[in-house]
Amino acid sequence: xxxxxxxxxxxxxxxxxxxxxxxxxxxxxxxxxxxxxxxxxxxxxxxxxxxxxxxxxxxxxxxxxxxxxxxxxxxxxxxxxxxxxxxxxxxxxxxxxxxxxxxxxxxxxxxxxxxxxxxxxxxxxxxxxxxxxxxxxxxxxxxxxxxxxxxxxxxxxxxxxxxxxxxxxxxxxxxxxxxxxxxxxx
Amino acid sequence: xxxxxxxxxxxxxxxxxxxxxxxxxxxxxxxxxxxxxxxxxxxxxxxxxxxxxxxxxxxxxxxxxxxxxxxxxxxxxxxxxxxxxxxxxxxxxxxxxxxxxxxxxxxxxxxxxxxxxxxxxxxxxxxxxxxxxxxxxxxxxxxxxxxxxxxxxxxxxxxxxxxxxxxxxxxxxxxxxxxxxxxxxxxxxxx
Numbered sequence: 001x002x003x004x005x006x007x008x009x010x011x012x013x014x015x016x017x018x019x020x021x022x023x024x025x026x027x028x029x030x031x032x033x034x035x036x037x038x039x040x041x042x043x044x045x046x047x048x049x050x051x052x053x054x055x056x057x058x059x060x061x062x063x064x065x066x067x068x069x070x071x072x073x074x075x076x077x078x079x080x081x082x083x084x085x086x087x088x089x090x091x092x093x094x095x096x097x098x099x100x101x102x103x104x105x106x107x108x109x110x111x112x113x114x115x116x117x118x119x120x121x122x123x124x125x126x127x128x129x130x131x132x133x134x135x136x137x138x139x140x141x142x143x144x145x146x147x148x149x150x151x152x153x154x155x156x157x158x159x160x161x162x163x164x165x166x167x168x169x170x171x172x173x174x175x176x177x178x179x180x181x182x183x184x185x186x
Numbered sequence: 187x188x189x190x191x192x193x194x195x196x197x198x199x200x201x202x203x204x205x206x207x208x209x210x211x212x213x214x215x216x217x218x219x220x221x222x223x224x225x226x227x228x229x230x231x232x233x234x235x236x237x238x239x240x241x242x243x244x245x246x247x248x249x250x251x252x253x254x255x256x257x258x259x260x261x262x263x264x265x266x267x268x269x270x271x272x273x274x275x276x277x278x279x280x281x282x283x284x285x286x287x288x289x290x291x292x293x294x295x296x297x298x299x300x301x302x303x304x305x306x307x308x309x310x311x312x313x314x315x316x317x318x319x320x321x322x323x324x325x326x327x328x329x330x331x332x333x334x335x336x337x338x339x340x341x342x343x344x345x346x347x348x349x350x351x352x353x354x355x356x357x358x359x360x361x362x363x364x365x366x367x368x369x370x371x372x373x374x375x376x377x
Contacts, residue, residue, distance in 0.1 A: 125235040
């Protein structure tokens with residue numbers, strides 16, 4: 001039994017301190033994900049609270065055979081989808097071809113474009129990535145964040161999003177190239 | 187690898203997600219392709235930035251604010267069943283009153299009489315069951331003490347060698363029975 005599973009078991013027995021430990025462990029990864037998905041600090045904190053409450057109320061449905069982090073982020077991802085659906089924001093289907101207005105998204109190397117990253121210092125690259133990230137479709141942004149901000153494996157992301165691993169790998173790659181192209185254009 | 191690799195493979199290589207065969211082929215290609223080396227260096231910098239984006243700064247009281255929003259756990263144990271029973275009784279009484287038209291005080295008197303009758307009938311029965319149980323226990327304890335006394339007399343009459351012999355025979359018979367049973371089971375599996 002993992003540490004998370006033990007904490008969940010204790011929380012199910014009514015030990016609220018155990019659930020507080022879960023919150024403290026996951027508050028940063030969850031808000032890092034949500035802030036980049038919503039683009040708003042306060043909204044990210046509100047969503048994170050709602051997601052932790054939702055997770056607490058559904059703790060009985062958690063199976064210790066699975067990773068708690070994957071289970072929690074599945075709740076978070078579904079929470080965001082529900083929110084966007086209610087607000088009727090346009091969403092991008094992962095099954096549709098992507099046209100971001102800059103031509104096809106399957107570049108081969110060697111790329112004739114000059115080096116994008118080496119023009120900047122690392123800190124500036126990070127800032128430019130954050131700005132570029134805000135402009136890419138949310139379905140691609142989410143997979144990129146889960147992979148590189150939350151450090152989930154491709155298999156875990158596939159589990160969270162109920163997608164084939166190959167699709168996840170390809171979409172994360174497309175997200176990276178979208179970011180790179182936007183950086184080159186800025 | 188004669189043709190240049192896909193950009194996707196460069197990222198997978200940097201993440202350590204490329205298979206061993208593909209990694210060898212990519213390395214061999216990089217040695218003779220300056221354009222791909224350049225592309226890889228660019229992606230390496232990007233990859234480094236992707237994997238070191240700053241985390242969100244969470245307010246120090248965030249966890250406490252989450253805990254304040256959690257619903258209170260339901261009182262465990264006796265309270266919930268007690269409340270449910272009381273509620274069922276009230277609903278039952280009201281239902282009876284509505285369907286039969288009898289006044290609530292009549293219903294309560296009737297319920298009281300019924301409960302009294304049940305107790306009056308069940309108490310003598312419970313007392314008889316208790317007496318019979320007590321008698322059975324006494325008989326069983328007498329039987330056990332007679333058996334122990336008989337064993338003591340028997341062991342004294344056959345002496346310590348006889349007791350040892352009987353114990354040895356008992357162990358031998360038990361082992362033979364276990365061995366025989368295992369053999370029977372294994373034969374069953376083979377067939």
